[in-house]
Amino acid sequence: MAQIAQVLVDVPTMQTDRPYSYQIPTAWQSQVQPGMRVVVPFGRGKRRVQGLVLKCDDVTTFDGDLKAIDAVVDLAPVLNHEGLELSAWLAQSTFAFQITCAQTMLPAVMRAKYVKILRPTATTSAQVQQDLFATETSVVYDQVATTPEAVSRLLRLQAAGEVDVYYQVKNQARKKTIMGIKATLSAAEFDQALGDVRKGAAKQVALLNGLQTLNGEVLPQKDFEQRFDVSDAVIRTGVQKGWLKKQPLEVYRDPYATADIQATKPLTLNDEQQVAVDQITAAVNQPATTTFLLEGVTGSGKTEVYLQSIAAVLAQGKTALMLVPEISLTPQMVQRVKGRFGKAVAVLHSGLSSGEKYDEWRRIKRHEAQVVVGARSAVFAPLDNIGLIIMDEEHESSYKQDDAPRYHARQVALWRSQYHHCPVVLGSATPSLESRARAEKGVYQRLVLADRVNKRPLPKVSIIDMKNELQKHAESNFSQALLVALQDRLDRHEQSVLMLNRRGYSSFVLCRDCGFVLKCPNCDISLTLHMDTHTMKCHYCGHEEAIPRVCPNCHSRQIRYYGTGTEKVEEELRDLLPDARIIRMDNDTTRKKGAHAKLLTRFGSGEADILIGTQMIAKGLDFPNVTLVGVLNADTALGLPDFRASERTFQLLTQVSGRAGRAEKTGHVYIQTFNPDHYAIRFAQHHDYEGFFKYEMRMRHQGGYPPYYFTVQLTASDLDEAIAAKRMYQLLQWLKPRLTPNTVILGPTPKPIARVNRRYYYQIVIKYKQDPNLTATLSTLLQETQAQQRQGLQIAIDVEPLHFM
């Protein structure tokens, strides 16, 4: 019987990341288990925080008085053995705190909320009682401590013992309930009651007869009312007469409950697909884990391979995890999986409310779902007995989390596959260089789907040199060739998709007299014009202000918006092709829940001729009537100071090209660019992944970049630019002697966007092939910089960053 629990405390900004020992009260000694959340007192005051039990035993290295656990939050562990091990590994491999990792793995509602509460004491004076509490017995600290004077007064009162401080740890997890009906009468009592009913009270008789069929079950009131045709009024009468009880009934919020999902049958596989499914399923029961790299051009039927592999795994009584990028987690996609596996599927994505996510999490935990489909964080889904992990579009950068813990879902998937001895399938038409290189070395096993289903040809790709176009018509977003093609599709009643590379391509306000550009007061970038809300917005910090009518600098009225956002493109297109029906899809039009799906459905049902959008339209959508794809600005990403710029451009172009001509009609792709001879664009034109891979690998080799080197990025930020820079130079001096001589340290350099949210950013990049000292050095750095956070300096450690800006 364990008496002492090792508890990880929920104070992530703390200097130390280690468990604390707590006494387990005798009454709970048989209940408390590792992986449960508890509430513990922490610190000198009366502070109470949530903690996670790591271990239960009878020993502690701490030689002082142990405090006791205050409350046990969970009846069963929220993290099992795997979850605890995984959180520890994640903390160590991403240089994050274990409690932060554990919180990332759990639904957001499980994070405790803390409320500081003031209560009167026995010695509270009438005056204080009056103006602090009035008639209440407690007040929330934040509501009364609004001014510095109020704060110091409260401190004095607390010291004098006139008010008592109390911390409430709130569990936000709420189970959704609906009202249920439960019969309370025995069979004999029913007959008695039926006899007592006044003549002509037909509804009461119906109610009693209905109740008799329940057999002690609790039925939702709504269902009961419908089935027996009784109203709430009659039910209330029944409650009064003691025939039945109303009782809350726990239900899951089902975000897809209303969608009528069509069952789908497995499709017939072609030879390549069959080979892939066979290989994957053969690896399921092997003691050694295999990682497959499934390379298949768009339209080659990767999804069908996933679905049939999952089916095989389910048939063995195991579970399956399928990861997709958030952006391609479309209703189309969800319906396809749900259509195949029905209720066994749980879906996790950012569009769900936190309550809905919690419900899906519980369904998985209780083994009510055997298949999980979800975006990045779904990799932590509490599945047991995993037989297969699939990661679609494995090259997508959204699999990497931008803030702590800065994990890549691929790494977590590989870790879990080791734990469960199950295969992983990494699927992509354009694998990341890292993964493709690993397949080359035999670390991953390569599976190739070279043919499109039904042997459809890939679309023809034309490259349009915008340098020539610009001379012909100034400042248009559309080349002549693209316009002609668009008009042609309109005439033939076929659809077109236009994509804008969002990066660096938004409308800003410029004064034509003095050249003044409206910038964010907090960040180092121009504000973006948003016509829908009629405001100027900062895309980095969210700052918002009115559109200026006169130039703030020279007071000229010649201030105009300029540049090419999706709105601007839409406007121009309406001018050029007044008859075209256009749908625009970008961050503004899809912000509302479900808007994304609605727009796609409208486009799919032929309500529009042209779909304009950013990157979000490049993925996953499959509309048979689309025969033209236009990329308005293929190369805005190429100019970025990031060695992955070519790779991203190639992937994006290849992907968006796949949107054209997926059905019987052949497609045509137009790529507008100022760099028509760039290799990323040329290889994309010829759908030549292999060519691109070989060429880009040479470039990476020459530059000493991944996959030939590993990288770690260190970023410092401070309100004062000089301090941020100075600290980075000190850090450089500190790092140098600690790392192996072969390790390259680049920087410090200011980040390309040097100021965000009033903070200045500087970075150091460490490149290495092998450095036995690195892990220890970075761990030390993490601990030491923690202490300096007080001074406002923040240092972030990012292992294998995907963005260098």
Place this chain on the structure above:
DNA sequence: AGCACGCCGACT
């Protein structure tokens, strides 16, 4: 984070 301890300047 949040609380206490402790060491310095400006007050009844």
Place this chain on the structure above:
DNA sequence: GTCGGCGTGCTC
């Protein structure tokens, strides 16, 4: 002399 500023250290 003390009240209160915030720099520093610790939390089982």
